[in-house]
Amino acid sequence: MPPIAATPEPPYYAVVFTSIRTDIDEGYDAMAAAxxxxxxxxxxxxxxxxxxxxxxxxxxxxxxxxSIKAWKAHAEHQQAQRLGHxxxxxxxxxxxxxxxxDYGF
Structure with a gap:
């Protein structure tokens, strides 16, 4: 994936997830990539x-x-959410x- 997403012409939706991590790293990077x-x-x-x-x-x-609702309900995503919690x-x-x-160069 490119560091800046190549999005289409608006309108579309953004899901903004902000977080503060614990000290536990076990499995996090692999799960995030998956x-x-x-x-x-x-x-x-x-x-x-x-x-x-x-x-x-x-x-x-x-x-x-x-599409956002379907992603939230996806079984593998729900497992990642549980581990996150x-x-x-x-x-x-x-x-x-x-x-x-949106705009940019």
Whole structure:
């Protein structure tokens, strides 16, 4: 995946996941990579961008709300969510926003 997602003309949706990690790293990197690969195969997936320092921010882009709902309900994604709640995250927040305009160079 490119570091900056190549998204289509708006409108589309962004899921913004911000997190503060615990000290537990066991399996995290492998699961994160697997979730990006799995998400990329889901209908409606448009791209992803991620950065981590004290706070991690991952933004995934989706064609519509139905695609986001299906991704949240995907069985393998739900397992990753459970592990995140149990061991990898001290705190997290998910926000869903409609992208109405984008630009860049």
């Amino acid at each position: 979730m990006v690969e799995l998400a990329a195969r889901q209908p409606g997936f448009l791209g992803v961008e991620s950065a981590r320092n004290d706070v991690g921010v991952t933004v995934s882009y989706w064609a519509d709300l139905a 149990q061991q990898w995250y001290q705190h997290f927040k998910t926000r869903i926003a409609k992208v109405e305009r």
